[in-house]
Amino acid sequence: MQLGIIGLPNSGKTTVFNALTGSNYETSGVSGGKLAINTAVVNVPDVRVDKLSAIFQPKKTTYPTITYVDIGGLEKGVGEEGLPGPLRNALSPVDGFIHVIRAFADDTVPHPQVTIDPQRDLEIVDTEFLLTDLITVENRLSRLTEEVQKKGKKAAGRSAEEEIELLTRLKDHLEEDSPLRNLNLDEEEKTFLKGFGLLTLKPQVIVVNTEVPVDDPTQFVTVEHQNTILLALPAQIESEIAQLDEADRQIFMDEYGIAEPGANRVIRASYDLMSIQTFFTVGEDEVRGWSVSIGATAPEAAGVIHSDLQRGFIRAECITYEDFIAYGSMTKAKTEGKVRLEGKQYLVRDGDIMNIRFSV
Numbered sequence: 001m002q003l004g005i006i007g008l009p010n011s012g013k014t015t016v017f018n019a020l021t022g023s024n025y026e027t028s029g030v031s032g033g034k035l036a037i038n039t040a041v042v043n044v045p046d047v048r049v050d051k052l053s054a055i056f057q058p059k060k061t062t063y064p065t066i067t068y069v070d071i072g073g074l075e076k077g078v079g080e081e082g083l084p085g086p087l088r089n090a091l092s093p094v095d096g097f098i099h100v101i102r103a104f105a106d107d108t109v110p111h112p113q114v115t116i117d118p119q120r121d122l123e124i125v126d127t128e129f130l131l132t133d134l135i136t137v138e139n140r141l142s143r144l145t146e147e148v149q150k151k152g153k154k155a156a157g158r159s160a161e162e163e164i165e166l167l168t169r170l171k172d173h174l175e176e177d178s179p180l181r182n183l184n185l186d187e188e189e190k191t192f193l194k195g196f197g198l199l200t201l202k203p204q205v206i207v208v209n210t211e212v213p214v215d216d217p218t219q220f221v222t223v224e225h226q227n228t229i230l231l232a233l234p235a236q237i238e239s240e241i242a243q244l245d246e247a248d249r250q251i252f253m254d255e256y257g258i259a260e261p262g263a264n265r266v267i268r269a270s271y272d273l274m275s276i277q278t279f280f281t282v283g284e285d286e287v288r289g290w291s292v293s294i295g296a297t298a299p300e301a302a303g304v305i306h307s308d309l310q311r312g313f314i315r316a317e318c319i320t321y322e323d324f325i326a327y328g329s330m331t332k333a334k335t336e337g338k339v340r341l342e343g344k345q346y347l348v349r350d351g352d353i354m355n356i357r358f359s360v
């Protein structure tokens, strides 16, 4: 799963990226809107993995991961004629966005719009994305309409008509200045639209970059979008915390009155936003958390581990994390009848501990 970190120049994207990933990429007060892309994979903190690892004492402990991509190059006006190709190629494939909004004031860091105004900045980027999506939808619509006219309705077929109907719905929605994430689409429509790379359809975590820790981000920004989470993060401080070793980190956090690195909150929020869930595999070799989409079947979850496990899937031995912790061992849980044998139709639930039986 990939999330793109976006925002206006000097909003603190690279600083947020460093805070989330523990990287140390150069930030800059003058870099402006250059297209620059940094990528890093981070573990999603999960106390259940910690606990299972403490019980099994495995050789290896593996957390679910998210990939963050720091995407520079967005500016007011870039969407008007359609985004430049390289920027478009960076934005389209991600599963969601971390949208960084500047709330810190600092005279040494110029703001492209001069003044500090978080709500305005949010709307600037939203507008660029709306325009970009509108161009995408209109282009596709006019090509389709042309095709139908040329071939005749019958030859173009039902699918063309259905697509025109869907795209017209998107177009009407965008023309009301509302991002597509507000539109209620069914699963089939969502799957169909995946290949279009529509930017306002992607869920987003809005991160308000503040000078000091604050509890309530709504004092800076209000949003009425679905599939959106609003958080505040003092990115500069957090990026410094991320560079420290364990002991120094605690001292630093105490000094600022920070209970948990804010980066963890942002990582978890971005994970929660993505309609994915975590299941576990356990053993002496490895305790591991895996990500799978909500609604996945047991064989699909097995396929996340290895394609052979999906292909040769027979059954899944399954117990909830809570039950396992309550009984303390697999043997005990089994005698109490808490380990279920699930078949191909089983829908995996968050917190399932699974052992896949397969044969290839």
Ligand SMILES: Nc1nc2c(ncn2[C@@H]2O[C@H](COP(=O)(O)OP(=O)(O)O)[C@@H](O)[C@H]2O)c(=O)[nH]1
Pocket: 007, 008, 009, 010, 011, 012, 013, 014, 015, 016, 026, 027, 028, 029, 031, 032, 072, 104, 105, 106, 109, 209, 210, 211, 234, 235, 236, 237
């Ligand atoms: N004072 C202050 N400066 C910040 C904060 N976050 C980022 N900066 C500085 O703002 C400048 C631009 O940050 P950067 O992460 O490179 O922004 P980007 O252009 O969005 O990637 C850098 O000089 C950062 O050190 C913050 O919370 N407070």
Ligand SMILES: [Mg+2]
Pocket: 013, 014, 015, 027, 031, 036, 072
């Ligand atoms: Mg940057």
